[in-house]
Amino acid sequence: MIPRHLKITFALLIAAALATGVYVWTLNRHARQAPQNTQLQQPVAPPTAGAPVTVSLYLADDQQGTLRRDEASLSLPSAPSLRAQAVLRALIARYTQKDSPHPLPAGADVNDVYVVNTTAVVDLNDAFASGHRSGVMVEEMTVLSLVQTLAATLPGITQVKILVNGQERDTLAGHADLADFYDVATVNRVVAQMGGASGQ
Amino acid sequence: MRWTDGRRGGERPWPALAKGLGPALALLLLLLCSPAPQAQPAAAQERLSVYAPRGSFSVPLQQHAGLDYIGILDLLDPLGDLSVRQEGRKWKVRFNGAEVEFQDGSSGVKVANRRLELSSPFYLQDGRGVVPLASIVPLLSPLLRQPVDLHETGRRLLIGDVAVHFTAQLTHAPADSVVLNFSAPVNPSIATEPGRLRMTFAHEPLLHTNPSIITFDNKTIPSLIYHEVEGVAELTIDSSVPLLARFSPDRRTITVGPVVEIVAQAKPQAPSPAPAPSPAVPAPTPGAPTAAPGQQPAPLTTPPVPSAPPPVVVVDASHGGTEPGAALSDTLAEKDVTLGIALRLHNDLENRGLRTLLLRNTDTTLSLDQRAILANTSHARFYISIHAGSLGTGVRLYTALLPPITTASGPFLPWDTAQASFLSSSQTLSGNIASELAKVSVATRQMPAPLPPLNHIAGAAVAVEVAAAGADVSQLNSPAYQEQVASAIAAGVVRAQQGGTP
Secondary structure, three states: OOOOHHHHHHHHHHHHHHHHHHHHHHHHHHHHHOHHHHOHHHHOOOOOOOOOEEEEEEEEEEEOOOOEEEEEEOOOOOOHHHHHHHHHHHHHHHHHOOOOOOOOOOOEEEEEEEOOOEEEEEEEEEHHHOOOOOOOOHHHHHHHHHHHHHHHOOOOOOOOEEOOOOOOEEEOOOOOOOOOOOEHHHHHHHHHHHOOOOOO | OOOOOOOOOOOOOHHHHHHHHHHHHHHHHHHHHHOOOOOOOOOOOOEEEOOOOOOOEEEEEEOOOOEEEEEHHHHHHHHOOOEEEEEEEEEEEEEEEEEEEOOOOOOEEEOOOOEEEOOOOOOOOOEEEEEEHHHHHHHHHHHHHOOOOOOOOEEEEEEEOEEEEEEEEEEEEOOOOEEEEEEOOOOOEEEHHHHOOEEEEOOOEEEEOOOOEEOOOOOOOOOOEEEEOOEEEEEEEOOOOOEEEEEOOOOOOEEEEEEEHHHHOOOOOOOOOOOOOOOHHHHHHHOOOOOOOOOOOOOOOOOOOOOOOOOOOOEEEEEEEEEEEOOOOOEEHHHHHHHHHHHHHHHEEEEOOOOOOEOOOOOEEOOOOHHHHHHHHHHOEEEEEEEEEEOOEEEEEEEEEEOOOOOOOOHHHHHHHHHHHHHHHHHHHHHHHHHHHHHOOOOOEEEEEEEOOHHHHEEEEEEEEOOOOOHHHHHHHHHHHHHHHHHHHHHHHHHHHHHOOO
């Protein structure tokens, strides 16, 4: 025969364990159902010192089919590759915001930017490419926006190469060419042409 | 099905409280100890393709002691009336009136009162019986009363007289081609790669007896190989030149031959377009490697010797096969829309007297380089690549995004910038198409784009991205809208071919 006090203790322990289990299960379910906080997935620029400077961002607009020049005030590091990375992250942060006129996937980021003489190599992360919308125009706008913004940040570069996770890739999402180098002067001419074109 | 549990029965000496809480405690421990539920990546599972008179299906295979096993319910359920009951370790199946009795862990089986020995034991897994794949034929034959043909290495099972047979014949007129005649209509997926064309028959029970290699005493097309792998049959044709497959209207005949010859055969009675000098051919750029006026540009790869005039237009339905392109809606893939528009454009151009090469007329995978090689070796003057998009409205026309040529590059065109010498004619073509689209009130926009394979095309090249006229993306699948766009593009090409200016 089990003593009464032991029975009560055992029952209380079971009840406490059950309540804990239900609580943990509820927390787990809420964590899985909660929408992902896109704010946390936006690229974060490295901490820098110094006075903020004004940089140009070329923002794509899907509805207008144009690239619009905008300005942002950023504290930038002195090294060209870090400067370029910080500016591109600021650009991508605009695109990953809610109600962006040219949405990019959550988690899109720039892994690195390398500058060799007059060539810049941009290494995008996998989320950028794998979650990008597919289509000639939408992919072209993204690429032109990156190249034009980079050219405005690093005036000496003449060509840009885009990698994804350090690897060469044929296209961004099935259309825009990533196999070749982008000629900055040609992109500049096209962006000027797009700005004057009538949207659809 | 009746389920029994031999473990129930004996009373356990637990106190009443503990006895009641026992299951709850076990459940709690399970909850706490188990990891958060996550989607597990599906492991690649082998399957057996089954071809039967009632239809085709596939059944998953599983491994037991290094042997392939198959679920008997998965296999028999689509083939007839089936009921199952379990009596302890015995598992009884009634199929189309005949009874089969299995025993868990035993290789002895009773089929319609006759004893049969399986090659390895029968097992019960979660109430479902699995049998060794190697014993399927003796097991099924008395039940189905039809011939059963198992191709164990190819993972294919043919039941009854369902096989589709074929013959292969090499013809030399007008050019070396292989003509494949099938005993029933077929619809294989086709993939090309340098030096070969592969047809995959996933839905048809294609069957060929020995020899699996058919050799032709021919340098252009030396051999054809039949083999079965992972539940499909494949025909691989080796060749020294780029190949194209052409289907007969009843889909019982496939002619595989060099690209140019296939195009010539497609319309043998069509009048040859006059090879007059055309304003669509750009003026020679100083220092640029261009062809003389009226001549076609030098090929970028070794072409087959043409036996008929080359096509005037190459129509390229972008994406296809394993590469679907953009998901235009939940049910609409870009590759299907591009194929629909390309087929209509091909017909429209042919009806207007322009010899046309369609790079794919079915759901086929073609790489970007293959498309450029096929277009360049065909020596066509115009290349039209069809795309579809859900963004915006109307039609967008793209030419290559290339820097201007500043240096000579010798007698050959560089692959990466082959289009540079033809940008002017490409823009003329784009302008003519835009003019014709405007006539039917379709909104257009022209611009350069970094869109492969435009840079590699040695001819006037335009990519057309078709969006819906309004907000409804499903309009892209509308035959009327596709025809309206295709007809305007065809009119624009004709206008460019006749020397029209935008």
